[in-house]
Amino acid sequence: MVFGNGLRALALVTAAALALAMGLIFFYAPLEADQGFVQKIFYLHVPLAIVALCGWVAGGIFGIQLLRTGDRKWDYRSYVAIHMSLIYGVAVLLTGSIWAKASWGHWWVWGEPTLVSFLIVFLLYCTYQPMRFSIADPEKQGRYAAVFAITAGAFVPLNFMAVRLATPLVHPRVFTRVAGDLPGSMRLTWLVSLVAIALLFVTLCKLELTSKSAKDNLRRLRRRLEARDEAAAERAFVGAN
Amino acid sequence: MLHLLAQTPALPLDEAGKYVAAAYGVFVTILVVYVAIIGARFARVERELNELADMAEEHDELGQREPEHVA
Numbered sequence: 076m077v078f079g080n081g082l083r084a085l086a087l088v089t090a091a092a093l094a095l096a097m098g099l100i101f102f103y104a105p106l107e108a109d110q111g112f113v114q115k116i117f118y119l120h121v122p123l124a125i126v127a128l129c130g131w132v133a134g135g136i137f138g139i140q141l142l143r144t145g146d147r148k149w150d151y152r153s154y155v156a157i158h159m160s161l162i163y164g165v166a167v168l169l170t171g172s173i174w175a176k177a178s179w180g181h182w183w184v185w186g187e188p189t190l191v192s193f194l195i196v197f198l199l200y201c202t203y204q205p206m207r208f209s210i211a212d213p214e215k216q217g218r219y220a221a222v223f224a225i226t227a228g229a230f231v232p233l234n235f236m237a238v239r240l241a242t243p244l245v246h247p248r249v250f251t252r253v254a255g256d257l258p259g260s261m262r263l264t265w266l267v268s269l270v271a272i273a274l275l276f277v278t279l280c281k282l283e284l285t286s287k288s289a290k291d292n293l294r295r296l297r298r299r300l301e302a303r304d305e306a307a308a309e310r311a312f313v314g315a316n
Numbered sequence: 317m318l319h320l321l322a323q324t325p326a327l328p329l330d331e332a333g334k335y336v337a338a339a340y341g342v343f344v345t346i347l348v349v350y351v352a353i354i355g356a357r358f359a360r361v362e363r364e365l366n367e368l369a370d371m372a373e374e375h376d377e378l379g380q381r382e383p384e385h386v387a
Contacts, residue, residue, distance in 0.1 A: 112332040116339045166346050170339040177335035182384075279350065286357050293364050300371050307375065 078284035091279045092271035097266070104264040116174040118265055122272035124167045124193065128231055130276060131200060135228020138221035150217035153224050155283045159276060164197040188241040189203055192234050199227055242289050279284030 100118045107114035107178035140146070171190065172182045184190060203223055210216040257265060 113335055115336045119339060119343055162346065162350060166343055169342045169346075173335050173339045173342070177332060275347075282354055286354055286361070289361050290357070293361060293368065296368055297364070297371075300368060300375065304371070306373055 089274040096268040096271040097288045099264040113177040118268040120170040122269040127160045127163035130156045131231050132228050134224045138224035141221045192238045
C-alpha cells in the first residue's frame with residue numbers, strides 16, 4: 076500500500092489555498108453589520124465543522140468498502156478519516172466556544188441544539204479509538220471498527236437534519252431559503268475557506284496514512300529480517316555440529 | 317509590496333480582535349502540534365529504518381562468513 080503519491084503537490088496546493096483564504100478573510104471580505112470583526116471566526120469555524128462531519132461520514136463509507144472487499148486499505152482510510160475528524164472536532168468546539176463568548180457572552184449554551192448535537196457526535200466518536208484498540212486481532216479490529224464507523228456515520232446526517240428541523244435558540248442559520256443569504260464577497264471568501272480547509276483535511280489524512288503505512292511496512296520488514304537471522308543462526312549451529 | 321500593504325484596510329483589533337486572534341491561534345496551534353507529532357513519528361520511522369539497514373548488513377556479512385565457517 077502506497078499512500079504518499081502526490082503528497083508534495085497536494086501540500087503545496089493546500090498551503091496556497093490557505094494563504095488565499097486568509098488573505099480574503101482579513102483583507103477582502105467586508106465586516107458584517109451585526110457582529111463586526113468577530114464574524115471573521117465564521118470563515119474558520121463553519122468549514123471546520125462541515126469538513127469534520129463529512130470526514131465522519133466518509134469514515135462510514137470506507138467502512139462499507141472494507142466489509143465489501145476485505146481490503147485493508149479501506150480500514151486505514153476509515154480510521155484516518157475518523158481520527159482526523161476528531162482533531163477537527165476539537166478545533167470546532169474550541170473556535171465555536173470562543174465565538175460564542177464573543178457574541179453571546181457565554182462559552183457554551185446548553186439549550187442550543189446545534190452545539191449540543193455536535194458535542195454528542197464528537198463524544199460518540201471519542202469512543203471509537205478505545206473500542207478499536209481494545210481488540211487485539213487486526214482482522215476483527217478492522218471489521219468491528221467498520222461496523223462502528225457505518226452506524227455512527229449514518230447517525231451524522233440524521234443528527235444534522237434533526238438540528239435543522241429544530242428551533243434555533245441563539246445559533247444562526249446562515250444557509251437557509253427563508254433567511255437572508257450571504258452577499259457575494261462573503262460567499263466567495265467562505266467557499267475558498269471551505270476548499271482550503273477541505274484540502275488541508277485531505278493532505279493531513281494522506282500524511283497520516285503515509286506514516287501509518289510506513290510504520291506497518293517497517294514492522295513487516297523487521298519480522299522478516301528477524302526470521303531470516305534466526306534461520307541463519309540455526310543453519311550455522313547445525314553446520315557447526 | 318509595502319505600497320500594497322499600505323493600501324489594505326487596517327484590521328479593527330479592538331475588543332473583538334482578541335477573540336478572533338484566539339480562534340485562529342487555536343487552529344494554528346492544533347495544526348502545529350499535529351505536524352510536530354507526525355514529524356516525531358517520521359523520525360522514529362527513520363531510526364527504525366536505520367536499525368533494520370544495520371540488521372540487514374550484519375545478516376549479509378554473516379551470510380558471507382558462513383560458507384568459510386562450514387568449509
